[in-house]
Amino acid sequence: xxxxHRVFLAFLVARLVFGVVFLASALxxxxxxxxxxxxxxxxxxxxxxxxxxxxxxxxxxxxxxxAAAGGLAYAVAHAPSAxxxxxxxxxxxxxxxxxxxxxxxxxxxxxxTLATRHVTPAALPSWYCxx
Amino acid sequence: MDPCAVPxxxxxxxxxxxxxxxxxxxxxxxxxxxxxxxxxxQMPARLRGAPRLRLERIYALVVAVTYALTxxxxxxxxxxxxxxxxxxxxxxxxxxxxxLFDIKENLATIALxxxxxxGAVGGRLTTxxxxxxxxxxxxxxxxxxxxVVWFNVVSGLVIVSYRSV
Numbered sequence: 001x002x003x004x005h006r007v008f009l010a011f012l013v014a015r016l017v018f019g020v021v022f023l024a025s026a027l028x029x030x031x032x033x034x035x036x037x038x039x040x041x042x043x044x045x046x047x048x049x050x051x052x053x054x055x056x057x058x059x060x061x062x063x064x065x066x067a068a069a070g071g072l073a074y075a076v077a078h079a080p081s082a083x084x085x086x087x088x089x090x091x092x093x094x095x096x097x098x099x100x101x102x103x104x105x106x107x108x109x110x111x112x113t114l115a116t117r118h119v120t121p122a123a124l125p126s127w128y129c130x131x
Numbered sequence: 132m133d134p135c136a137v138p139x140x141x142x143x144x145x146x147x148x149x150x151x152x153x154x155x156x157x158x159x160x161x162x163x164x165x166x167x168x169x170x171x172x173q174m175p176a177r178l179r180g181a182p183r184l185r186l187e188r189i190y191a192l193v194v195a196v197t198y199a200l201t202x203x204x205x206x207x208x209x210x211x212x213x214x215x216x217x218x219x220x221x222x223x224x225x226x227x228x229x230x231l232f233d234i235k236e237n238l239a240t241i242a243l244x245x246x247x248x249x250g251a252v253g254g255r256l257t258t259x260x261x262x263x264x265x266x267x268x269x270x271x272x273x274x275x276x277x278x279v280v281w282f283n284v285v286s287g288l289v290i291v292s293y294r295s296v
Binding site for chain 1: 134135136137138140141143144206209210211213214218219222223226229230233234236237238240241243244245247248251252255256261264265267268271275
Protein backbone atom coordinates (compact mmCIF):
# COMPACT_ATOMS: atom_id res chain seq x y z
CA UNK A 1 0.00 0.00 0.00
CA UNK A 2 1.40 3.40 -0.97
CA UNK A 3 2.23 5.73 1.95
CA UNK A 4 -0.20 8.39 0.67
CA HIS A 5 -3.01 5.82 0.50
CA ARG A 6 -2.19 4.65 4.01
CA VAL A 7 -2.37 8.20 5.37
CA PHE A 8 -5.56 8.87 3.40
CA LEU A 9 -7.13 5.65 4.71
CA ALA A 10 -6.21 6.59 8.29
CA PHE A 11 -7.91 9.98 7.97
CA LEU A 12 -10.97 8.48 6.28
CA VAL A 13 -11.36 5.87 9.04
CA ALA A 14 -10.87 8.62 11.64
CA ARG A 15 -13.54 10.73 9.96
CA LEU A 16 -15.96 7.79 9.83
CA VAL A 17 -15.53 6.86 13.51
CA PHE A 18 -15.61 10.51 14.56
CA GLY A 19 -18.90 10.94 12.67
CA VAL A 20 -20.48 7.92 14.36
CA VAL A 21 -19.38 8.94 17.87
CA PHE A 22 -20.25 12.64 17.41
CA LEU A 23 -23.79 11.67 16.44
CA ALA A 24 -24.25 8.78 18.88
CA SER A 25 -22.97 10.79 21.87
CA ALA A 26 -25.63 13.44 21.25
CA LEU A 27 -28.48 11.05 20.37
CA UNK A 28 -27.68 8.62 23.19
CA UNK A 29 -26.83 11.36 25.71
CA UNK A 30 -23.53 9.66 26.53
CA UNK A 31 -21.81 10.88 29.67
CA UNK A 32 -19.28 13.48 28.53
CA UNK A 33 -17.24 16.14 30.37
CA UNK A 34 -19.34 19.32 30.82
CA UNK A 35 -17.66 22.66 31.45
CA UNK A 36 -19.19 25.20 33.84
CA UNK A 37 -17.90 28.59 32.60
CA UNK A 38 -18.73 30.58 35.74
CA UNK A 39 -17.44 28.02 38.23
CA UNK A 40 -14.43 27.08 36.03
CA UNK A 41 -14.98 23.39 36.71
CA UNK A 42 -15.68 20.16 34.83
CA UNK A 43 -18.18 17.39 35.51
CA UNK A 44 -18.64 14.05 33.77
CA UNK A 45 -22.40 13.65 33.31
CA UNK A 46 -25.20 12.78 30.90
CA UNK A 47 -27.04 16.01 31.67
CA UNK A 48 -26.56 18.85 34.11
CA UNK A 49 -28.50 21.77 35.55
CA UNK A 50 -27.32 25.35 35.38
CA UNK A 51 -25.10 27.06 32.84
CA UNK A 52 -22.79 24.43 31.37
CA UNK A 53 -21.30 23.49 28.01
CA UNK A 54 -21.10 19.97 26.58
CA UNK A 55 -19.49 20.98 23.25
CA UNK A 56 -15.91 20.58 24.53
CA UNK A 57 -16.54 17.15 25.99
CA UNK A 58 -18.61 15.85 23.07
CA UNK A 59 -16.04 17.12 20.54
CA UNK A 60 -13.12 15.73 22.54
CA UNK A 61 -14.66 12.27 22.93
CA UNK A 62 -15.47 12.04 19.20
CA UNK A 63 -12.08 13.41 18.10
CA UNK A 64 -10.20 11.03 20.42
CA UNK A 65 -12.24 8.07 19.14
CA UNK A 66 -11.57 9.15 15.56
CA ALA A 67 -7.85 9.65 16.22
CA ALA A 68 -7.57 6.23 17.90
CA ALA A 69 -9.37 4.50 15.01
CA GLY A 70 -7.30 6.38 12.43
CA GLY A 71 -4.06 5.50 14.23
CA LEU A 72 -5.11 1.86 14.41
CA ALA A 73 -5.97 1.78 10.68
CA TYR A 74 -2.59 3.35 9.89
CA ALA A 75 -0.78 0.73 11.96
CA VAL A 76 -2.81 -2.23 10.67
CA ALA A 77 -2.34 -1.12 7.05
CA HIS A 78 1.40 -1.75 7.52
CA ALA A 79 0.80 -5.50 7.96
CA PRO A 80 1.11 -7.34 4.60
CA SER A 81 -2.23 -9.21 4.84
CA ALA A 82 -4.17 -6.07 5.76
CA UNK A 83 -2.28 -4.05 3.19
CA UNK A 84 -3.43 -6.46 0.48
CA UNK A 85 -7.07 -6.04 1.54
CA UNK A 86 -6.80 -2.28 1.88
CA UNK A 87 -4.98 -1.99 -1.43
CA UNK A 88 -7.92 -3.55 -3.33
CA UNK A 89 -9.33 -1.03 -5.75
CA UNK A 90 -12.46 0.43 -4.24
CA UNK A 91 -11.71 -0.35 -0.58
CA UNK A 92 -10.49 3.11 0.39
CA UNK A 93 -13.21 4.70 -1.74
CA UNK A 94 -15.84 2.59 0.06
CA UNK A 95 -14.57 3.78 3.45
CA UNK A 96 -14.64 7.33 2.08
CA UNK A 97 -18.24 7.01 0.92
CA UNK A 98 -19.34 5.59 4.27
CA UNK A 99 -17.59 8.49 6.00
CA UNK A 100 -19.23 11.01 3.68
CA UNK A 101 -22.69 9.55 4.40
CA UNK A 102 -21.98 9.67 8.14
CA UNK A 103 -20.76 13.26 7.84
CA UNK A 104 -23.96 14.32 6.06
CA UNK A 105 -26.03 12.60 8.77
CA UNK A 106 -24.11 14.60 11.38
CA UNK A 107 -24.69 17.83 9.47
CA UNK A 108 -28.41 17.19 9.00
CA UNK A 109 -28.92 16.10 12.61
CA UNK A 110 -27.13 19.09 14.15
CA UNK A 111 -28.58 21.67 11.77
CA UNK A 112 -32.15 20.41 12.20
CA THR A 113 -31.91 19.86 15.97
CA LEU A 114 -30.31 23.22 16.68
CA ALA A 115 -32.36 25.26 14.20
CA THR A 116 -35.59 24.07 15.85
CA ARG A 117 -34.33 24.31 19.46
CA HIS A 118 -36.15 26.49 22.00
CA VAL A 119 -33.78 28.21 24.41
CA THR A 120 -34.71 29.41 27.89
CA PRO A 121 -33.14 32.75 28.83
CA ALA A 122 -31.07 32.80 32.04
CA ALA A 123 -32.00 35.14 34.89
CA LEU A 124 -30.21 38.48 34.59
CA PRO A 125 -27.69 39.22 37.37
CA SER A 126 -28.02 42.45 39.40
CA TRP A 127 -24.88 43.99 37.84
CA TYR A 128 -26.10 43.51 34.26
CA CYS A 129 -26.39 46.71 32.21
CA UNK A 130 -28.45 46.61 29.00
CA UNK A 131 -26.43 48.11 26.13
CA MET B 132 -16.01 53.43 38.82
CA ASP B 133 -17.74 51.85 35.83
CA PRO B 134 -21.35 51.10 36.90
CA CYS B 135 -21.50 48.34 34.29
CA ALA B 136 -18.23 46.67 35.31
CA VAL B 137 -18.45 42.89 35.30
CA PRO B 138 -17.72 41.54 38.82
CA UNK B 139 -14.85 39.12 39.27
CA UNK B 140 -17.16 36.18 40.02
CA UNK B 141 -18.72 36.58 36.56
CA UNK B 142 -15.36 36.44 34.77
CA UNK B 143 -15.14 33.52 32.39
CA UNK B 144 -11.97 31.85 31.04
CA UNK B 145 -9.59 34.50 29.59
CA UNK B 146 -12.25 37.18 30.07
CA UNK B 147 -9.65 39.98 30.10
CA UNK B 148 -8.24 38.82 26.76
CA UNK B 149 -11.61 38.41 25.01
CA UNK B 150 -11.18 41.30 22.55
CA UNK B 151 -7.68 40.17 21.57
CA UNK B 152 -8.88 36.58 21.15
CA UNK B 153 -11.75 37.75 18.95
CA UNK B 154 -9.40 39.74 16.70
CA UNK B 155 -6.98 36.80 16.42
CA UNK B 156 -9.89 34.40 15.74
CA UNK B 157 -11.15 36.71 12.97
CA UNK B 158 -7.64 37.19 11.51
CA UNK B 159 -7.08 33.43 11.36
CA UNK B 160 -10.52 33.03 9.74
CA UNK B 161 -9.58 35.56 7.04
CA UNK B 162 -6.51 33.50 6.09
CA UNK B 163 -8.58 30.31 6.33
CA UNK B 164 -11.38 31.47 4.02
CA UNK B 165 -8.83 32.70 1.48
CA UNK B 166 -6.83 29.48 1.49
CA UNK B 167 -9.91 27.22 1.48
CA UNK B 168 -11.33 29.12 -1.51
CA UNK B 169 -8.03 29.09 -3.42
CA UNK B 170 -7.65 25.39 -2.64
CA UNK B 171 -11.15 24.69 -3.98
CA UNK B 172 -10.31 26.67 -7.13
CA GLN B 173 -7.51 24.15 -7.82
CA MET B 174 -10.02 21.31 -7.99
CA PRO B 175 -11.21 21.76 -11.61
CA ALA B 176 -7.59 21.29 -12.74
CA ARG B 177 -7.36 18.24 -10.48
CA LEU B 178 -10.52 16.74 -12.02
CA ARG B 179 -9.21 17.41 -15.54
CA GLY B 180 -6.16 15.32 -14.67
CA ALA B 181 -3.77 18.28 -14.75
CA PRO B 182 -3.29 19.08 -11.06
CA ARG B 183 -1.09 21.94 -9.90
CA LEU B 184 0.51 19.84 -7.18
CA ARG B 185 2.67 22.51 -5.53
CA LEU B 186 -0.17 25.03 -5.21
CA GLU B 187 -2.57 22.33 -4.04
CA ARG B 188 -0.12 21.17 -1.37
CA ILE B 189 0.55 24.72 -0.10
CA TYR B 190 -3.13 25.68 0.07
CA ALA B 191 -4.08 22.39 1.74
CA LEU B 192 -1.38 22.87 4.38
CA VAL B 193 -2.43 26.48 5.03
CA VAL B 194 -6.07 25.36 5.33
CA ALA B 195 -5.15 22.63 7.84
CA VAL B 196 -2.98 24.92 10.01
CA THR B 197 -5.34 27.92 9.99
CA TYR B 198 -8.39 25.69 10.52
CA ALA B 199 -6.81 24.22 13.65
CA LEU B 200 -5.72 27.70 14.82
CA THR B 201 -9.13 29.30 14.20
CA UNK B 202 -10.81 26.36 15.94
CA UNK B 203 -8.52 26.61 18.98
CA UNK B 204 -8.94 30.39 19.31
CA UNK B 205 -12.71 30.01 19.02
CA UNK B 206 -12.67 27.32 21.70
CA UNK B 207 -10.77 29.66 24.06
CA UNK B 208 -13.28 32.45 23.44
CA UNK B 209 -16.33 30.22 23.74
CA UNK B 210 -16.95 30.38 27.54
CA UNK B 211 -17.10 34.20 27.42
CA UNK B 212 -19.51 34.08 24.48
CA UNK B 213 -21.60 31.38 26.18
CA UNK B 214 -22.33 33.47 29.26
CA UNK B 215 -21.87 37.15 28.43
CA UNK B 216 -23.29 37.08 24.92
CA UNK B 217 -25.58 34.09 24.63
CA UNK B 218 -26.97 33.58 28.14
CA UNK B 219 -27.36 37.28 28.99
CA UNK B 220 -28.48 38.62 25.61
CA UNK B 221 -29.05 36.37 22.60
CA UNK B 222 -31.17 33.72 24.34
CA UNK B 223 -33.50 36.48 25.56
CA UNK B 224 -33.67 38.75 22.51
CA UNK B 225 -32.48 36.74 19.47
CA UNK B 226 -32.82 32.97 20.11
CA UNK B 227 -32.45 32.16 16.40
CA UNK B 228 -28.99 33.75 16.48
CA UNK B 229 -28.10 31.61 19.52
CA UNK B 230 -29.07 28.56 17.50
CA LEU B 231 -27.10 29.79 14.50
CA PHE B 232 -23.96 29.96 16.65
CA ASP B 233 -24.43 26.40 17.90
CA ILE B 234 -24.88 25.17 14.33
CA LYS B 235 -21.66 26.99 13.40
CA GLU B 236 -19.63 25.48 16.26
CA ASN B 237 -20.81 21.93 15.55
CA LEU B 238 -20.15 22.26 11.81
CA ALA B 239 -16.66 23.50 12.69
CA THR B 240 -16.06 20.32 14.70
CA ILE B 241 -17.49 18.08 11.97
CA ALA B 242 -15.13 19.56 9.35
CA LEU B 243 -12.01 19.63 11.57
CA UNK B 244 -10.72 16.13 10.73
CA UNK B 245 -11.54 16.65 7.06
CA UNK B 246 -9.41 19.82 6.99
CA UNK B 247 -6.54 18.08 8.78
CA UNK B 248 -6.78 15.12 6.39
CA UNK B 249 -6.60 17.49 3.44
CA GLY B 250 -3.42 18.98 4.90
CA ALA B 251 -1.88 15.52 5.14
CA VAL B 252 -2.64 14.31 1.60
CA GLY B 253 -3.02 17.59 -0.34
CA GLY B 254 -0.87 17.64 -3.49
CA ARG B 255 0.23 14.02 -2.97
CA LEU B 256 -2.34 12.21 -5.11
CA THR B 257 -1.10 11.51 -8.61
CA THR B 258 -2.91 11.07 -11.93
CA UNK B 259 -2.42 7.24 -11.77
CA UNK B 260 -5.42 4.95 -12.17
CA UNK B 261 -4.99 3.89 -8.52
CA UNK B 262 -5.55 7.46 -7.38
CA UNK B 263 -8.49 8.29 -9.63
CA UNK B 264 -11.24 7.19 -7.20
CA UNK B 265 -9.49 8.98 -4.36
CA UNK B 266 -9.31 12.20 -6.35
CA UNK B 267 -13.10 12.47 -6.32
CA UNK B 268 -13.09 11.89 -2.55
CA UNK B 269 -10.45 14.58 -2.15
CA UNK B 270 -12.43 17.07 -4.27
CA UNK B 271 -15.50 16.35 -2.12
CA UNK B 272 -13.45 17.06 1.01
CA UNK B 273 -12.20 20.35 -0.45
CA UNK B 274 -15.76 21.42 -1.34
CA UNK B 275 -17.11 20.45 2.10
CA UNK B 276 -14.38 22.31 4.00
CA UNK B 277 -14.79 25.43 1.83
CA UNK B 278 -18.59 25.36 2.28
CA VAL B 279 -18.29 25.01 6.08
CA VAL B 280 -15.67 27.78 6.25
CA TRP B 281 -17.81 30.16 4.18
CA PHE B 282 -20.92 29.36 6.23
CA ASN B 283 -19.04 29.84 9.49
CA VAL B 284 -17.39 33.11 8.48
CA VAL B 285 -20.66 34.62 7.24
CA SER B 286 -22.66 33.38 10.24
CA GLY B 287 -19.89 34.58 12.58
CA LEU B 288 -20.20 38.07 11.10
CA VAL B 289 -23.98 37.95 11.47
CA ILE B 290 -23.71 36.86 15.13
CA VAL B 291 -21.15 39.55 15.96
CA SER B 292 -23.43 42.17 14.35
CA TYR B 293 -26.03 41.37 17.05
CA ARG B 294 -23.71 41.28 20.06
CA SER B 295 -20.02 40.63 20.54
CA VAL B 296 -17.87 39.61 23.49
